[in-house]
Amino acid sequence: MVIKRSVRPLFSVLLVFAAAAATLCFRVIVSGTFGDLLDVRDARATENVPSVFDSALLTFAAVDLAEKSLRQNVEQLVDMDFRSDDFNRQRSFLSAGRYRLHSGERSVRRGPMDLRSPEFYNLWMKFRRYLRDWWRHRQYDPDVMSNMVNVLKTVNMTGVLESGRRYRTCAVVGNSGILLKSNQGKAIDSHEFVIRLNNARIGGYERFVGSKTSLSFMNSNILHLCSRRGGCYCHPYGENVPIMMYMSQPVHFLDYALCNSSHKSPLMITDPQLDVLCARIVKYYSIKRFLKETKKPLEAWSSNHGGPEFHYSSGMQAIMLAVGICNKVSIYGFGKSDTAKHHYHTNQKTELSLHDYQAEYDLYEDLVNTPKSIPFISDKFKFPPVIIHR
Template sequence: MIVKRLVRPLFSAVFVFAAFAVTLCIRIIVSGAGRDRFIITDGIRPQKLPGVVNETLLTFAAVDLDDVSLRQNVEHLVYGDFRNAKTSLQRSFRSVGRNRLDTRPRSVRGGSVDLSSEEFRKLRLEFRRNLQIWWRRHRFDPDVMSNMVNILTSGRKYKYKYKTCAVVGNSGILLKSNLGDTIDAHEFIIRLNNARNGGFERFVGSKTSLSFMNSNILHLCSRRGGCYCHPYGQQVPIIMYISQPVHFLDYAVCNSSHSSPLMITDPQLDVLCARIVKYYSAKRFVMETGKPLEAWSLSHGGSEFHYSSGMQAVMLALGICEKVSIFGFGKSDSAKHHYHTNQKTELSLHDYQAEYDLYEDLVNNPEAVPFVSDKFKFPPVIIHR
């Protein structure tokens, strides 16, 4: 291209400016959920700019750091030989550690099961069948929220959404307000991880429609004769998410002993929750630190990072309710971590603050929540503090 001498200095200046702009754009990380973008510059806090969808952050959140090890774990559990005491699978059933609990086979009557017995053979077959079904569905589906109404239809002639639902968390902030009657006024009430409400009724209510828990709780219950896990009464159904695939053995042992339904969350919902929480956690990390996304894993437990039971219970409620009220989520320096325990600190594998960001979006800007199909219409959400 021939450029006249008089305009060459101007052209050079424009060229330099364009090159600088391209270089700057390469350093952009964009927030998809908030429809914002964040320019990351060395030593400078991220600047919030409107209007750009963050494909980088969405792509980052869609990567499951635990996918390979989870796949290997499932394969070992499905194809391993339980009778060989020297196998790693056998040791995993009898070990106690940070990631593996004491999951020795037990019977409904209590005590251990003979690994060579007919009783265990049947449990083994059921365990493998349930685990394989779960693993086949363990994939991402943006439409899973639209199917939630189908999972809680036991005893109901028609599939319909509940008019009002309360998800009751376990935060000690509940002790600051007498919300028990307000909670009990809801049509459907979800409680978490067997948090007892006896003696706390005026703060947390007395009614329970669904007990939501992680599988570690069922594992602890399975140690008892009859797999007793009913703090809210034996007629209250239980739904749990599988935090460790090996806990399908506890499910196989306990399922027949429960007079009320013992259900498992849709693994597609599990995958959706994992992506959403990772997204909000990574977004907050970038905003607060200005560090690259690659540094997020080191400060958030890597493959051990996980959503909380409360977060998934809220997501479940969004799919089965016309209006959702959230109680007992949040923290205060003057309140206990749990209203019913003396636990002092939060679990490091959760990013509760990121989850609170999600709840705020559910209240004020539900369209900002990523990974959920546009066909799903979020119900109104109220947070009671």
């Protein structure tokens, strides 16, 4: 090709720019350092143009770092013979060869259940059945939010399960100490459906947090503690208030297997597909914030956030549940300040390191302002209005 003398300078300039752009792209891809592209990503938030950063972030967020260890744990529990010596070596959740659960008057009178009794054998078989079913369904499904009212079912005020119904207004009440800065009790109680977290105490705090409870949402560690009480009592809001929990440890299905039969109100487990979705979303927001603040490589996130131990909070999943079953969602008691306790009802001042609360706050802001920017959720799902009360 012959280039006219008059356009050669222009051609040279374009060639230099092209070479520089190619070099920059190559360095970004090879090094895996995407922090410098964050500002570009934020500027294009309203555009539907994919970028190298988006693809890498989504791919990394979809990887479950705890998958391998969790699978091994589930397989070990399912395959283990509770009569074997290996089982006895693994029973850190048991006490001196006896399972300290009390499932009713008969068990309370007889004391702790012997691990080698027919009663415990039946419990163990039920536990393994629940665990297998949970693990079989634990997979990613972008449509789980659209099917929430049918998959998770909803609950009315008397504790009766109802399928396919959405609530007009829902309040999710977090446990942050910021609740003590304003009197939101009446506003919270005015909602049709009120979700509370991890059995937070409301006695003496009614003017701040209200008194109405439609659903008690907790992680399974709470039930594990409650199972030590007679009748698996875990009802600070009343025995007719249904309980929903996510399984933070597979072995807690043993507590569920026994307590489920003794509860007057429904005792439910979150859909494992929702668990997977929540894990991906929170990890996405955590990585996004990490890259923006540190400018470190993508791979450095794991060592700074506990790797396989990293997890979403109970509050985050409760909010996602509400978004799936409610026409309007109000969020109370989520956030922090230098002058407020971590929990309004305790003296705890520090946050758990396995959660990235600030990243979750970023998610809540997107739920309010730009819900379509939240990843991993099907486009078919219609987000309800969400309001955060500070």
